[in-house]
Amino acid sequence: MIGFNKIEIKGSSFVELNSNAGVETSGDFKISENSNLYLRGENDKKVVISKKLICDKGVLTSFGNSYIIINEELSLGGNCKVNFTARTIRDIPLFQVNKVSNFDKTILAFDNQFDIAFANTNQSITGITPNNDVKMLQNNRLVRFGDSTKLFCHLGVSSSGDVEYIESYCPCSGADCYITPLSSVTSFKIDIASDKLQTKKAYEMGEIFNEVVVLGSNNLFSFAKTDGVVMYSNNKNSVSIQMNEMTKEALFISNSSFLISQQFKQACKYCYTNNGNMTCNNCTNECPDYxxxxxxxxxxxxxxxxxxxxxxxxxxxxxxxxxxxxxxxxxxxxxxxxxxxxxxxxxxxxxxxxxxxxxxxVDNCVDKKVDGSCLICDDKDNTVNINGNCEHVDNTKIVHQTVISCESGFVLNKSLCNKCDSTYPNSVLCENGKTTKCDDKSKMSLSGTCEIDSCVSPNDENGKCKPEIDGCSKYANTRCVECQGNLILSQNTCIQIEVKNCTQMKLTKCVRCEDGYYIDETTNGECSSCNTNCKTCISNSTFCLSCNEKQFLSNHKCLTNKDLENVCTQFVPSGGCVKCINGYYRNGLSCEKCDVKCGTCNNKEMCLTCNETNYKTANNECKPQSDVIGCKVEVTQNGCLQCSDGYYTVNTNECGKCDESCLTCLLLNNKCTSCGDTQVLVDSKCLNVSEISNCNEVTKSKCSKCTFWHVPSDDGTYCNSKAVWWVILIIVLFILLVVIIVIILIMILFNYLLQRKHEKKLEKTTTLFSMNKSNIQFVRLPSGICISPDQIDLNLEVQELPIETETKVLFCVGNTKRMSLKVQFSLKSDVTKFTMKCSPDIVTLKKGFACEFSIGITPICTSKIDTTLLVISKSLKDGKENYNEVKMVGITAQSTRIDPDELKEEKKLGEGSFGIVVKGTFRNNTVAIKKMKEVSNEKVAMVEFTKEVEMLDKFRSEYIVHFYGAVFIPNKVCMVTEFAPFGSLQDLISKRKSNEVNMKLKIKFMLDASKGLLYLHENGILHRDIKPDNLLVFSLESNDTVNAKLTDFGSARNINMLMTNMTFTKGIGTPKYMAPEILEKEKYKKEADVYSLAITMYECFTWADVFPKTQFKYPWDIVNYISNGKRLTKPDNVDTQLFVIITQAWQQSTTARSDIQSVSKELRSVYMKC
Incomplete structure (x- = not known):
């Protein structure tokens, strides 16, 4: 896929590049958020080429070993995630790039150490900071994740077909640098320098030892990426080769030789590795360089x-x-x-x-003169005294202070030994003043001197000059013994005899022919032509010594790759075979046929597999398949896979005869593995079924069926006792049935006895009587019943019904029907103002009988009772029910438990922690109705509510808000007090300015509050929540008797109840009005209310918040301020005498704090002065 401008993977899409796919763009390649790029290539090829690779919150996952080339920059911003699966440092680094950005934001996931990136050029990679995990190697041209220092230089095939390095930092040097050819490289040449010492051993390579070859001193080759490669060494000198259990297949060819250190003094030209073995050919016993x-x-x-x-x-x-x-x-x-x-x-x-x-x-002087010169020299070192110095004289024989005699060939001349020819010309030896031997060019004359001979160039082997013979090259004793060139010696004369294609003659024979010819002894030493396949040959035309181009020598025969087409699967480009077909083995560069018994082999004698009629034994021998006896299946080249019954496996693929008692057995004859149909295998022995106690049947050499109440053991060698489940089940079911019948009979009897007991008890507690024998006047009602009286009057015996006290009345019901009736009572509608109990609850009346019922009424609140009671009668014969109404009336006593129907709500005044406050009327009085909110723990809330009501009901003070009563009916719970037209003091502070309320009235508010608190304290009550919110204002006229009253006694408690534990309780009071001892969770008493009153006085007199939020932002700021003993300073608008009262009332210590009597008295004193 080629993109000229830009390629981007968006959204949740993905691109997957396998071994045969690739992407190339002249622009940017971008992996956007949530998108994925999967690299699954397994052939070490580049799969992406781009100007810039951007990974923005995307995912790049490498499953294989392909890599990416980036010409400018690799940007890994936005938490890009790169996953490395099964990638190691032996693979080519994932990125080829010079600049990387945002690498520290990249999330890496990996299995092994791996190489992240390598430089495009010889420049360093920028943008990556090394750390504990990331290393920069090869002058910052390689980025690695891991601690390994091994480097792998990968050899690949360029677009022009040349073998070259992939990485820019290669070739590398060092003990951990490996040249690694890729799978695309089938052959390569390399120059290797010989060295004296092998510094790296193949077994020192760690986990890669079985893929590494060491050539020379430190040339490491890793064949992890390829198999079946040919390597040519151009070294002129011999180089050592070393490997350890090399598992890859490779051929090594040297211009000189490889030294095999594992063998005896071997230097070989070819070495071949396969399955951990190395075979070398064309070897000599030399150590050229080592x-x-x-x-x-x-x-x-x-x-x-x-x-x-x-x-x-x-x-x-x-x-x-x-x-x-x-x-x-x-x-x-x-x-x-x-x-x-x-x-x-x-x-x-x-x-x-x-x-x-x-x-x-040279300092061999024995005796010196006064001037330091030597007098006598040590003649042991052949030194003589020459002008006062001991000097060594060469070539001397005897020295004693002076040279006595010289070595042979030298003559004495003034303490020096000179050569003889310096004194006697042309002499070699001289003695006693005369020449004893002349040199080769001279002869001794009759006068004893050496004169130069007329023969200038001696040509005789004896150093004499003899007459020259044409064409003679060597003389001896005046005769020619060897001729020049192609001349033949004949009768001391050199004659011309031509031998065609001969380049060198010796005596009468040709001793060397031209290339392509050999000396043929059958034709008197003529040069005969070699076979056309031979470049040179010897002895005969087919005994080749060397071959022509694109041919190779094998067993002195020149072969071409074409000659090996049917026997070779992989060829050497220069000629020869790397890998032979099955049935042939490699011998040098040729393929030789294996032995007839072999299927495949690696030499003439050693079979790897056998032919179709033989099998391979455990000793690697090939034997005829017919030799195997007792095989259950057909014998194959691998031998017998399964032996017949009565035979056992021996030597892994052969069979041996079992013992006679065994059907099948193990290697040892006395170890049976199976037996006959009537025998059981016990401890590897076969026993007859009669010898196994309680065994009736045998299957597969195991006891499979035993007698009743027995079962075979897990291994089938004996019978165990075992209960029969269905017999036990029948017994259990029978016992269970009997138990159920007994239980049913007991229940019937028990029910009968209970009924009789109930009837006896009912007779004792219930008044049943015959209407014929009674003088009670009954009133007949429809459906066959009669009652007396016709209306239930609850005030018949009492003038008023007491609240929360049960009042009982009697009421009779009779049966006038023929069948028995079941009678019970119920209220016609739901009633919440009282509770009712009826005794008995239900009665069965026979014909003509009546029952006296006791009806108990318990009023919940003050009210008038006017309701209807239902008399329910049910026929026991047909089950029909009838309902009759009876009116019930009564009047309760007056109490603080108010009837909710007497309350009329007008408008909502506010909402607090207790609930909603509503203005309303109660018996023509304007009141404040405090309705309780629904709470999670209703029982606890009702207990607290009841305590507050009981406390308010006891208060009788004009400075305490008047309590009218409370409603206790569920869902209508409320409290009714007198209504304060001006609200609380806090409301007044919020609604009116300080100058609208004079200081005298403010003092009067606090004086009334102190009197109310004094009343509480004198009666042993702690209010525990004194604050402006809980002080209601009833009048703004300072001359009125009462202007303010205390309210909200939900937190109030009896002092005696709190004496033992008067510590801070959660939810009691407001933090800024709490005394220090409460904040510190210490025990507290009346002084805590005085402190709260002091804070309230401060706010009342200043007409502002005592702790403004601008200064005290959080509640705990107030707590810390108070706990540390700090107090506010005197405001300008508060009189000193009033501030003194406040100061004495908010003292940190409870003992130093004023009591309420003192506070009330001092406030009254100040008020009277106003």
Whole structure:
């Protein structure tokens, strides 16, 4: 897919690129939000080429090993997620790019260490900061996720067909750098330098050892990406080759040779690896570049780099290289020695003398003169005294203060030994003043001198000049013994005898023919033509030594790839086979036929698989399939897969005869695995069924059926006792049936006895009588019943019915019908103002009988009762029910429990924590009706409500708001108090300005409040919620007796009840009016109400909020302020005397705080002065 401008993956779409797909665009490639790009290529190819790759909140997932080329920039902004699945550092890095942005925002998900990106050029990659996980290698040209330092340089095939490196930082160097050809590379050439020491072993490669080959000192090749590759080495010198269980198939060809360190001193030209084995051909026993281990007889590098030959363990040297000498098994140097030969120093530097294998300074003077010159020299070092210096004289034989005699070939001349020819010309040896031997060009005369011979160029082997013979190249004893070129020696004369195609003659025979010819002994040494396939040959025309182009030598025959077409599957381009077909094995570069018994083989003797009529044994031998006896299935090349009954498997694919008692068995004859039809297998032995107790039937060598009340064991070797389930089930069902029948009979009897007992009890508690024997006057009603009286009057015996107290009346009902009736009572409508109980609840009346019922009425509130009672009668014969109405009337006593029907609501005044406050009338009085809200815990709320009502009902003070009563009927619960026309003090502060209410009236409000609180405290009551909201204003005339009254006693409690635990209770009071001891959750008493009154006085006198929100933003700011003992300063508009009262009332300490009597008294004093 080619896009010229821009490619973008949008929305929830995805693009999947497999091994044969690719994308190329001259513009940008963008992966937008929620979109996906899947790379599934498995062939190490580039699948995306773009100017810029942008991943904006998208997902890029690499499942294979393909990679992306980006010419300008890789942008990974917006939390791009990149998933690496099964990608490792052996793969080509995912991105080829020079610039990366927003890499730190990328989400990486991976399985292994991997390479993220590599540079397009030799420049560094920018935009990535290394950290603990991300590493920058190869001068910042490679980005890796992981700690590994291994580098893989991948070889690929370019568009022009050349083999070249993929990565810009390759080739690399170092101990962890691997050249890795890709699957597209079938062959490649490489120059490898020979080295002295192998620094990397194949078994040191860790998890990749079985795919690595080491050539030379440190040339590492990884074949993880390819199989069946050919590598040519252009090295001029021999190079070592090393591998360990190489699993890949590869052919290595060297211009020179490969040194096989695992074998005996082998240097080979071709090496082939397959299935962990290495086979080398065209080998010689040489160590061209490496040192020879003399003890191990193998090519190896000695530990001492200056050693040429060493013992096993390569730590004891036997022979040193030039310039070094052997000492204690090590190679060392002789200081100041210019020449070392044959393990000895031959020449020292000028000014030094060789002595005991050392070069020492020439200072051999035995006795010196006063001036420092030498008088007597030490003649042991061949030194003589020359002008006062001890100097060494070369070539001396005897020295004693002076040279006595010289070595052979030298003559003494003034303390020096000169060569003989310097004194006696042309001489070689001289003695006693005369010449004893002349040089080769001279002869001794009769006078004893050496005169130059007339023969200038001696041509005889004895150094003499003899007459030259035409064409003769060598003389001996005046005769020609060898002719030149193609001349033949005949009777001391060189004659011309032409041998066609001969390049060199010796004596009378041709010893070397031209290329393409050989010396044919059958034709008296003539040069015969080689076979057309041979470039050179020897002995005969088909015994080739070398071949023509595109041919290869195999068993001294020249073959072409065409000759191997039917036997080879993979060829070497220059000629030869890499992989042979089945039935042939590779021998050098040719394929040879396997032995007839083999299907496939790797040499003439070793079969990998057998032919169709043979099978392969555990010892890797191929034997005839007919040799296998007792096989149940057809014998194949793999042998017998399953043996017949009576035979066992031996040697994995052969069969052996079992013991006679066994049907089948294991390897050991006495270990049976199955038995006959009437035998049971027990502990690998076959026992007759009669020997197994309680066993009746045998199946598959196991007891399968036992006698009654027995079952076979899990392994079928014996019978276990086991109950029969259906027998137990029948017994259990029978017992269960009996138990059920007994229970039913007991229940019937028990029910009968209960009924009799109920009747007896009913007779004791219920008045049943015959109407004929009674003087009660009954009134007949429809449906066959009669009553007395005809109306129930609840005030018959009492003038008023007491509230919450039961009042009982008697009422009789009779049966005038023939059949029995069941009679009971019920109210006609739902009644909430009283409760009713009837005893008995229900009665069965026979004909002519009546029952006296006791009806109990308990009023809930003050009310007038006028309702209808239903008398329900039901015929026991036909089940028909009849309803008769009886009127019931009564009047209750007066109480604070109000009838809700007497309340009339007018308008809503407000809403608080208790509920809604409504203005209304009660018995022509204007009242405030406080209706309770619905709460989650209704029982607890009603208890608290009842306590407040009971408390208000007891108050009798003009400074406490008057309480009319309360309604306790569910869903109508409310409290009725007198109505304050001006609302609460807080309302007044909110609605009117400070100057509208004079200070005297404000003081009067606080004086009334203090009197109300004084009344509570004198009666042992704590209000616990004193604040402007709970002080109602009834008059604005300061001359009225009462202007303000306390209200809201929902938090009030009896002091005696709180003596033991008077700590802070959740929801009691308002935080800014709470005393410090309450905020600190300490025990508190009356002083807490005084503190709250002080805060209320402050707000009343200042006519403002005591803790303004501008200064106290949060409630806990107030709590911290008060708890720390801080108080507000005196306002300008408050009199000092009033502020003193406030200050004394809000003291931090309860003991220092004023009591309510003092506060009330001081307020009255101030008020009277106004």
């Amino acid at each position: 040192k020879y281990n003399a003890t191990g007889k193998e090519c190896s590098s000695c530990q001492d780099l200056n050693c040429e030959s060493c013992t096993i363990g390569v730590d004891v040297c036997l022979k040193c290289g030039g310039g070094y000498y052997l000492i204690n098994g090590k190679c060392g140097t002789i200081p100041r020695c210019q020449l070392i030969q044959s393990n000895r120093c031959r020449k020292c530097d000028n000014g030094y003398l060789l002595k005991e294998m050392k070069c020492v300074t």
